[in-house]
Amino acid sequence: xxxxxxxxxxxxxxxxxxxxxxxxxxxxxxxxxxxxxxxxxxxxxxxxxxxxxxxxxxxxxxxxxxxxxxxxxxxxxxxxxxxxxxxxxxxxxxxxxxxxxxxxxxxxxxxxxxxxxxxxxxxxxxxxxxxxxxxxxxxxxxxxxxxxxxxxxxxxxxxxxxxxxxxxxxxxxxxxxxxxxxxxxxxxxxxxxxxxxxxxxxxxxxxxxxxxxxxxxxxxxxxxxxxxxxxxxxxxxxxxxxxxxxxxxxxxxxxxxxxxxxxxxxxxxxxxxxxxxxxxxxxxxxxxxxxxxxxxxxxxxxxxxxxxxxxxxxxxxxxxxxxxxxxxxxxxxxxxxxxxxxxxxxxxxxxxxxxxxxxxxxxxxxxxxxxxxxxxxxx
Amino acid sequence: xxxxxxxxxxxxxxxxxxxxxxxxxxxxxxxxxxxxxxxxxxxxxxxxxxxxxxxxxxxxxxxxxxxxxxxxxxxx
Numbered sequence: 001x002x003x004x005x006x007x008x009x010x011x012x013x014x015x016x017x018x019x020x021x022x023x024x025x026x027x028x029x030x031x032x033x034x035x036x037x038x039x040x041x042x043x044x045x046x047x048x049x050x051x052x053x054x055x056x057x058x059x060x061x062x063x064x065x066x067x068x069x070x071x072x073x074x075x076x077x078x079x080x081x082x083x084x085x086x087x088x089x090x091x092x093x094x095x096x097x098x099x100x101x102x103x104x105x106x107x108x109x110x111x112x113x114x115x116x117x118x119x120x121x122x123x124x125x126x127x128x129x130x131x132x133x134x135x136x137x138x139x140x141x142x143x144x145x146x147x148x149x150x151x152x153x154x155x156x157x158x159x160x161x162x163x164x165x166x167x168x169x170x171x172x173x174x175x176x177x178x179x180x181x182x183x184x185x186x187x188x189x190x191x192x193x194x195x196x197x198x199x200x201x202x203x204x205x206x207x208x209x210x211x212x213x214x215x216x217x218x219x220x221x222x223x224x225x226x227x228x229x230x231x232x233x234x235x236x237x238x239x240x241x242x243x244x245x246x247x248x249x250x251x252x253x254x255x256x257x258x259x260x261x262x263x264x265x266x267x268x269x270x271x272x273x274x275x276x277x278x279x280x281x282x283x284x285x286x287x288x289x290x291x292x293x294x295x296x297x298x299x300x301x302x303x304x305x306x307x308x309x310x311x312x313x314x315x316x317x318x319x320x321x322x323x324x325x326x327x328x329x330x331x332x333x334x335x336x337x338x339x340x341x342x343x344x345x346x347x348x349x350x351x352x353x354x355x356x357x358x359x360x361x362x363x364x365x366x367x368x369x370x371x372x373x374x375x376x377x378x379x
Numbered sequence: 380x381x382x383x384x385x386x387x388x389x390x391x392x393x394x395x396x397x398x399x400x401x402x403x404x405x406x407x408x409x410x411x412x413x414x415x416x417x418x419x420x421x422x423x424x425x426x427x428x429x430x431x432x433x434x435x436x437x438x439x440x441x442x443x444x445x446x447x448x449x450x451x452x453x454x455x
Contacts, residue, residue, distance in 0.1 A: 118405075156394070156398050156402045156405075157394065157399075157401075157402035161394060191397075191398060192395065192397045192398055192401070192425065192429075193397075193425055193428075193429070197393045197394040197398050198393045199392075199421075219429060219432060221401060221433070235433045236429075236432045237432070250402075264406050265402075265405075265406045293386065293391035293394070293396075293399045294391065295393045295394065327390075345393070347390050350392055351393070
């Protein structure tokens, strides 16, 4: 009997899963034993980590986008028709256009989104680079900046956990090259008691900040922003003034997850090893959508997707579960406009960042293009 | 009605236990409790210190074999 795998979400995780399944189950797709369907929200696929370079004019916007139908294997039935209700009891998903899709296996890959509107004044008073519109506006603000106080303000939870540090280092180099660094006071705020969630990265970043003259305030969770007075206050009781506020807004998962009763805030309770939704054995959760206490990052999505492909193929072909996710995460860390390093870790191996080098920076620039091979399931 | 949510952050290197707690409290209602499990020694000290600063209540803090559990009630 024919099986249907339904993927909700057309970001990196969902796309890798779809393409990987096509590569391993060509025979089943040919003989009609398998159908793969994806429900996406857009005709275009965006390379999200590339947004970091937009404010500094270091990537062309056209490089960030591909048509999703061209990124996806042609054998995937792709609909730009966002899920409206996911019913894991009836094994079906209804969409905004009113269609109903039944499934044998469901992959939830609905991702996360920024919520600047969740903090009073942040949307009006802040700049960010986590979406294209924000990155464009920040580019304009940086081009007009002639000196003053900049605050890089990090809020929990957020995806791409090294991006806030990267933007601080890149901003330093950008302003230095423009002769504006001496006229700038840059302050970085972070929600917990060190500069980064990863202890090893925090220990590395602190002397780097001190060497460059970047100020910092830890235990800073934004309570409100006053766009008129140009100040921001923290839940911990401190206040900072700014001329330019670059915020990493708090994130939430997709509204459809909340609306379907699958997880508060859009995060789905997920087994950290099997990636099954808690309580289901035919629903996998990948990428930012999980509630696993792990980095919400493209590499996490990629490695989870690889495991999920193997498990779906094995379940369909052999009737057995194949392997568990080991918590692997790999992140490049840009340490300026011409140097970089990387961290990797998993559930049992702590991270240990190496010394920054120009070569790793170049490899990151190369990966900005190699990404499209990852999305296609080739890398 | 107040809820208690468990977060098993044992072995979590990133974003780590305190960041998980902060994120969970943002979604919780006043009176809800978060039962956070952590194997990170620093958390046992960091979490009560942060709660005292922000005004949330630490209801319990228990050392188990190889990990701590800290129950925090959202106070505001």
